[in-house]
Amino acid sequence: MLPPLVLLVACAMSVAVSFAEFAPRLIAWQRQHGRHGLPWQVDDPYKVWVSEIMLQQTQVSTVLGYYPAFLQRFPDVATLAAAPLDDVLAAWSGLGYYSRARNLHRAAGQVMNEFAGRFPDSQDALMTLCGVGRSTAAAIAAFAFARRAAILDGNVKRVLTRCYGIEGWPGDKAIENQLWTLAEQLLPDSVAHMAAYTQGLMDLGSLLCVRGQPRCGECPMADGCVARAQGRQRALPTARPRKAQPLRSTVMLLARNAAGEVWLQRRPDSGVWGGLWSLPELADIGEAPHWLAAAGWTAAPLTPPWPTVQHVFTHFRLDITPQPVQVRATAGAGPADGRWWTQEAALALGLPAPVRRLLDTRQDSLW
DNA sequence: AACACGGGGCG
DNA sequence: CGCCCAGTGTT
Numbered sequence: 001m002l003p004p005l006v007l008l009v010a011c012a013m014s015v016a017v018s019f020a021e022f023a024p025r026l027i028a029w030q031r032q033h034g035r036h037g038l039p040w041q042v043d044d045p046y047k048v049w050v051s052e053i054m055l056q057q058t059q060v061s062t063v064l065g066y067y068p069a070f071l072q073r074f075p076d077v078a079t080l081a082a083a084p085l086d087d088v089l090a091a092w093s094g095l096g097y098y099s100r101a102r103n104l105h106r107a108a109g110q111v112m113n114e115f116a117g118r119f120p121d122s123q124d125a126l127m128t129l130c131g132v133g134r135s136t137a138a139a140i141a142a143f144a145f146a147r148r149a150a151i152l153d154g155n156v157k158r159v160l161t162r163c164y165g166i167e168g169w170p171g172d173k174a175i176e177n178q179l180w181t182l183a184e185q186l187l188p189d190s191v192a193h194m195a196a197y198t199q200g201l202m203d204l205g206s207l208l209c210v211r212g213q214p215r216c217g218e219c220p221m222a223d224g225c226v227a228r229a230q231g232r233q234r235a236l237p238t239a240r241p242r243k244a245q246p247l248r249s250t251v252m253l254l255a256r257n258a259a260g261e262v263w264l265q266r267r268p269d270s271g272v273w274g275g276l277w278s279l280p281e282l283a284d285i286g287e288a289p290h291w292l293a294a295a296g297w298t299a300a301p302l303t304p305p306w307p308t309v310q311h312v313f314t315h316f317r318l319d320i321t322p323q324p325v326q327v328r329a330t331a332g333a334g335p336a337d338g339r340w341w342t343q344e345a346a347l348a349l350g351l352p353a354p355v356r357r358l359l360d361t362r363q364d365s366l367w
Numbered sequence: 368a369a370c371a372c373g374g375g376g377c378g
Numbered sequence: 379c380g381c382c383c384a385g386t387g388t389t
Contacts, residue, residue, distance in 0.1 A: 103375090
């Protein structure tokens with residue numbers, strides 16, 4: 001472990017890879033360590049386009065299992081456009097996200113009808129095709145037409161946010177705009193290496209700069225990576241903000257009889273705390289008199305509730321208002337699914353964590 | 368079980 | 379125009 005001062009100095013001195021340096025480093029790395037010989041790394045916009053659509057949300061290794069047969073069945077855009085949609089869907093079978101296949105078929109028709117069977121060669125024109133957004137259009141433009149267009153997919157976002165220490169969720173418009181601007185600033189000056197550069201970005205993001213365990217030791221940007229200098233690889237890109245969990249609230253009835261026992265009832269087998277013994281729950285304190293009457297109990301006037309406690313689940317928060325009530329129970333009375341328990345016996349049961357806390361002896365002073 | 372993901376759809 | 383979704387794989 002380095003002493004704090006050394007870390008501080010290291011942070012202060014670390015400088016991100018300069019914009020001018022980024023592309024040359026990436027291109028050199030791609031030449032030596034990137035992917036080569038993929039079946040879509042050819043000079044044919046149709047083949048590039050099909051691969052880019054398949055590669056949306058699908059890994060290279062998976063696409064490799066489907067691409068050759070698809071290309072054999074639909075060797076060019078005219079064949080694809082003329083084929084029945086069902087044939088296209090059949091060839092797509094197993095790749096998932098079938099809207100991509102429908103869009104592919106529609107876009108083939110667009111190329112035939114609106115572009116006379118020749119793929120448009122600009123990012124903007126490519127974006128008019130169904131299923132082709134800004135990033136996919138840039139990839140096709142770069143690979144097939146050596147256009148100076150910036151891609152920005154999930155892999156690239158990871159590389160850029162880490163290398164340049166960009167904080168904030170990339171789904172935010174402001175952050176995404178910032179990333180697009182950066183992606184364009186990093187493009188190589190010359191159009192000559194656009195394919196290697198674009199492939200390099202994809203490869204770096206999917207081979208080294210991965211989400212879980214980035215292999216920084218092999219990364220060409222390592223010495224100029226802000227995230228690495230600060231040990232924040234895992235913190236970038238910033239995760240989507242957890243949408244505020246829905247807040248539910250409930251009243252838990254702490255009913256005690258003359259013997260000091262507490263009333264518990266078994267919860268339904270399904271749902272939260274399935275099958276556990278727990279306290280009776282009411283949606284509102286105002287229901288308490290009716291609930292007690294239905295139970296066949298004579299109760300003392302309600303005292304003020306205990307302070308609300310909050311319990312956090314993975315998908316929601318639950319505010320629990322504990323309402324104590326002293327009852328004079330008659331034998332056999334009470335809801336059918338419950339019974340009286342001594343405190344000791346109750347605490348030996350499987351209880352929801354907040355219920356256990358409420359029954360704990362430390363709460364005795366509240367009674 | 369939660370998170371991630373490019374483009375489309377919807378309000 | 380901005381927010382959220384569908385559908386699937388990964389962690």
